[in-house]
Amino acid sequence: MTTPARQPLDAASRSRLQAVVFDTNAFGHGLPDLRQLRLTAAQMGEAGLETWVPEPVAWEWAEHLAKEVEAYRSAAGSVIKRMERGGITAEVPVLPTADPAETTGLFLKELGDIPHLTVLPLSGDAARAGLRDQIMQTGPGRRKQGIKTGASDSAWLREVLTAAGGSFAGILLLTQDRADIHAACQGLGIAPPTMLTVRDLAQSVLGFVADPGHISKLITTYFANVIVELHELSREGVPAHPEFDLGTIEVDPVLLDGYRWPQMQIHDVSVRHLDRVVAVSDVRVDTTIAAQSSSAAGKQVTSGTAEATVEALADLEVWTYEIDRDGEVQMDSHMLYDTRVIAPVLVQIKNGLVLNVSPLGDTRAGRSNDETGRNSS
Numbered sequence: 001m002t003t004p005a006r007q008p009l010d011a012a013s014r015s016r017l018q019a020v021v022f023d024t025n026a027f028g029h030g031l032p033d034l035r036q037l038r039l040t041a042a043q044m045g046e047a048g049l050e051t052w053v054p055e056p057v058a059w060e061w062a063e064h065l066a067k068e069v070e071a072y073r074s075a076a077g078s079v080i081k082r083m084e085r086g087g088i089t090a091e092v093p094v095l096p097t098a099d100p101a102e103t104t105g106l107f108l109k110e111l112g113d114i115p116h117l118t119v120l121p122l123s124g125d126a127a128r129a130g131l132r133d134q135i136m137q138t139g140p141g142r143r144k145q146g147i148k149t150g151a152s153d154s155a156w157l158r159e160v161l162t163a164a165g166g167s168f169a170g171i172l173l174l175t176q177d178r179a180d181i182h183a184a185c186q187g188l189g190i191a192p193p194t195m196l197t198v199r200d201l202a203q204s205v206l207g208f209v210a211d212p213g214h215i216s217k218l219i220t221t222y223f224a225n226v227i228v229e230l231h232e233l234s235r236e237g238v239p240a241h242p243e244f245d246l247g248t249i250e251v252d253p254v255l256l257d258g259y260r261w262p263q264m265q266i267h268d269v270s271v272r273h274l275d276r277v278v279a280v281s282d283v284r285v286d287t288t289i290a291a292q293s294s295s296a297a298g299k300q301v302t303s304g305t306a307e308a309t310v311e312a313l314a315d316l317e318v319w320t321y322e323i324d325r326d327g328e329v330q331m332d333s334h335m336l337y338d339t340r341v342i343a344p345v346l347v348q349i350k351n352g353l354v355l356n357v358s359p360l361g362d363t364r365a366g367r368s369n370d371e372t373g374r375n376s377s
Contacts, residue, residue, distance in 0.1 A: 009204050013194070017205070018170035019050040021120075021160055024060045024152075025177040026198055031068070032061040032107070035247065036198060038114050039358060040174075043346065045116035046305070047205055052163070054156035055122040058111055062104035069103050122159055130155025133187070140184035153184045161190065168193035174201060202346060202360065206305050208284035215306050216283045219347055222354035223277045223310065230274060246271060246343045247359025251318060252366040255336050266320055267331065269365070273315035275338065282309040282344075289349070306347045307360055313368055314341050340368045 009017075020040065027033045041051040112119055133139040134151035142150045164171050168185075171193040175181055178195050185192035196204055249269040256266075288304035316336040343363040348356040 009194070009207065014205070014207070016170045017049055017172065018164055019052050020044050020172045020174060020201065020205075021052045021054065021193070022057060023173055023175035023177065023181065024057050026174040028176050030060060030064045032065070032111070034110055034114070037111070037117060039247075039346075040198065040201065041114055041117040042358065043202060044205070046348065049205070051117045052120045052160065053111065053117060054120045054159055056152045056156040058108060058119050059104075060152065061111075062107045063100075065107050066100035066103040070100065120156075120159055120163055122155060123162070126155045126158040126162070129158055139187040142183070142187075150184070150187075153180065154188070157181075157184055157188065161188075167191075172196055172201070172205070174198050199361070202307065203284075206286040208286055208307055209290045211283035211285055211306070212290060215285050215289065215302070215347075215349070216280045216308065218302070218349060218352065218354055219280045219283070219306070219308055219310070220277055222347075222357070223274070223280075223312065227274050227276065245357075245359055246341070246345070246363040247361065249316065249341070249363045249365050251316070251336070252364070254367060255339065255365065256318070256320075256334070265322065266318060268319040270317050271314050271341070272317045272335070275313040275315070278311040278313060278340075280308050280310055283307070302352050303350045306349060308345055308347060310343045310345055312341055312343070313338050314365075315339065316341070316365060336365070338368045339365050341365045 130151040133154040140150040140154040173193040285306045344360040
């Protein structure tokens with residue numbers, strides 16, 4: 001099936017927007033992504049919009065996380081028993097906590113601490129109405145495999161509707177489960193909100209169009225200045241690392257072949273040095289920038305948001321771990337020099353200068369095409 005092209009909201013829809021709301025299935029599998037939640041909340045805050053997570057959605061995420069921890073614990077235990085029968089000694093991997101309540105508590109605290117994000121409290125009226133819908137099979141109440149369900153959807157949709165002033169016209173709902181939301185709204189007798197995927201949010205809200213021609217140069221200049229500053233600090237003997245966030249860095253396993261062993265897992269990857277920018281491509285800008293003059297004077301006062309793909313050569317530090325036969329976690333780090341990184345980024349620009357760069361998705365790291373590149377541990 002062909003995925004429809006991302007389209008920006010029209011001016012009327014954009015002017016009505018009040019908040020972006022996360023559904024339980026915004027990221028798929030009913031699980032959260034705190035890094036993406038932080039990024040979205042910051043982006044929407046810059047755009048003058050609120051970011052809401054209904055309390056029942058937060059509870060469902062927390063409960064699903066607790067199940068993931070327990071499933072991993074159970075699976076590991078079963079495998080270890082089979083290994084022991086074969087004379088192979090192993091220990092259960094170290095996990096954060098065996099108490100589901102503690103797991104959910106840790107997650108809910110992390111969620112509540114995200115700047116510009118509101119966990120929308122569930123009122124007694126919405127909870128009562130949701131429970132009634134499930135028991136009486138009214139509104140979003142329904143049966144799945146003979147079991148009554150629907151209370152959660154009914155309750156949080158009602159709460160969002162109240163917070164939005166009685167209409168979903170100003171709400172963007174991030175979900176991968178549009179059919180259930182449509183059915184729930186039909187049961188409530190209300191028009192559903194505009195529904196998007198997380199990936200399409202920035203494009204739809206900010207309305208990106210093709211680069212008028214000078215934004216890629218601004219982005220290139222920004223990274224070039226960062227590289228110059230790093231080199232100057234290095235010559236002065238001051239340890240310095242790039243401070244911008246490229247999000248989660250997915251490393252091509254081929255890069256780790258030199259020191260890879262069966263139980264090794266990647267814990268974290270960070271940029272330790274930026275050598276040079278190879279290319280800035282796929283640049284698109286919001287309608288604010290597009291409306292500004294492309295003249296020399298216009299370039300100097302350009303302000304707004306852009307998205308781009310930055311390709312660079314960088315030195316990465318990869319932290320890995322393995323669980324030894326005594327059940328202890330052994331950490332190690334490795335340097336990958338002159339590595340080719342490809343990063344989709346969101347760029348904030350003010351008066352012709354790049355103020356901030358944030359990740360728009362996962363960064364990919366692979367082998368450099370430069371014959372002088374070298375990898376070493």
